[in-house]
Amino acid sequence: NAGVTQTPKFRILKIGQSMTLQCAQDMNHNYMYWYRQDPGMGLKLIYYSVGAGITDKGEVPNGYNVSRSTTEDFPLRLELAAPSQTSVYFCATATDNTEAFFGQGTRLTVV
């Protein structure tokens, strides 16, 4: 039982490049979330999903896309990376009756 697995842990991107941050869970949780955390700041919601096939925008969705084709996976896509997307990204899962579980985070730098 691995919990929530995020990959990669670190990545450096050049401006304009694209990449996908992977998030996988093996707990059969229906809710999944992507957050970003800028230095010294709180977590801001990018996108979330309440189940396979259903996604919705959070507070800061611009520049990102997500998909949820299975319960287990919730990838976050960055198109045309910008320096403002330099941040630490966290994936989280939850259900109505459980605590939230977080991945270890992906530290992304856009140069």
Added chain:
Amino acid sequence: KNEVEQSPQNLTAQEGEFITINCSYSVGISALHWLQQHPGGGIVSLFMLSSGKKKHGRLIATINIQEKHSSLHITASHPRDSAVYICAVKDFGNEKLTFGTGTRLTIIP
């Protein structure tokens, strides 16, 4: 949109002191989470509450639904409790988790 506020933003205390961190929110919720983020960055869940009080070791979390307020208490604080403590709320009928900005706790030996 639920506005989540935590206080204090920063707290420094001596080892052994009783610690209280507060969280208030603006709109009724179905659940409130307390989380801990260590300097390495990983986030772990401490509690999920929808009413009353929960205790785990030296940590106690309480929630007052009418006053839209929760507190996290640490008894007999220890330097290893030094971390950022974050409150997050889940609105009724909405599965978003909205986070407070966190309270940075430093326990001095």
